[in-house]
Amino acid sequence: MKLHYILNFSKKYFLLFFICGILTVSLNGCWPFRIGLENLGRTITGEPEKVPNKNRNPIRDDVKFSALWAGHSTTLVQIEDKVFLFDPVFNDVIGAVILRKVEAGLEIKDIPKLDYVLISHAHMDHMSIGSINDLDNKFPKAKLFFPYGAEDYLPDYDMDMVRLRTGNSSALGYIGETKTYGEVKITAIYARHTGGRYGLDSYLWDVPGCTGYIIEYKGYTVLYSGDTAYNEEAYKVIGEKYRINLALIPVGPCQGNCDSLGGDKHVATRGALMMFDDLKADFMIPVHYGAMQYRDDPDTPMYVLRDIMEAEPHYKEKVRIINEGEQIVFEKRE
Helix, strand or coil, rough: CCCCHHHHHHHHHHHHHHHHHHHHHHCCCHHHHHHHHHHHHHHHHHCCEEECCCCCCCCCCCEEEEEEEEEEEEEEEEEEEEEEEEEECCCCEEEECCCEEECCCHHHCCCCCCCCEEEEECCCCCCHHHHHHHHHHCCCCCCCEEEEHHHCCCCCCCCCCEEEEECCCHHHCCCEEEEEECEEEEEHHHCCCCCCCCHHHHCCCCCCCEEEEEEECEEEEEEEEECCCCCCCCHHHHHHHHHEEEEECCCCCCCCCCCCCCCCCCCCCCHHHHHHHEEEEECCEECCCCCCCCCCCCCCCHHHHHHHHCHHHHHHHEECCCCCCEEEEEECCC
């Protein structure tokens, strides 16, 4: 970690931690501290549930298109000879305060190759500095993508660091910057969320820095939405522009009602299905549940999703609910 990063962190965020501490005590504010306090007992004395039979061979020569959910939002996608990893968080304790309910279903040591690492925003449950350090040590020739505004929270890496302009407005058509590497195209797309890392920095300094992604390679298109709220126009526009094979969409946290659109920063289960409908994707894998206990059982969004799918069975063939560490092979090589 570079010295300038450490000094920048210490000067800029000492005040933030002080304010968060005061708000936590006096106003029950600053959600990372509040959730941390609520999880303190588990974090100190507990350990996450183990994942049996982890996939030790996540990248295969006979696969054309697959996706492996490691837990929370961390997802590994293989398209032919290229490997993409979204929002890598492999540590048992997230943000130094929240113990995972279930350990990550994939280990970095078992990933044999990696071409692209894509960060949607700098929040601690999506951008683990420790996990990225480990990936950088193992895959220094990979490319690390992040949205404009997240660079203030990243140290320098050997990986090629690629900053993308976001598409977080209707004026931009909900499409941001595209980078092309041979046949691989990576595009930033709309996300309605926040930048920053520690909660209040998003508001005190109006920090930008959240995005979703579209990956296009060898005739396959994958959408990873990142954290986002539902937008009745944005995802229809994106669905018209791209022929999406797989959409990775968050289903929580639900803030008390999962069978709803969600709040102004996170889509809930019903809203995730509406996003899926708007995108007209072939398949959806739900993410952003199961690991972190905000208030309710972290699996509540998935329970509600199963109930909706029972009541509306046309989703059953397209929405794939998988366990931590489980991999879906959508197409094999002939």
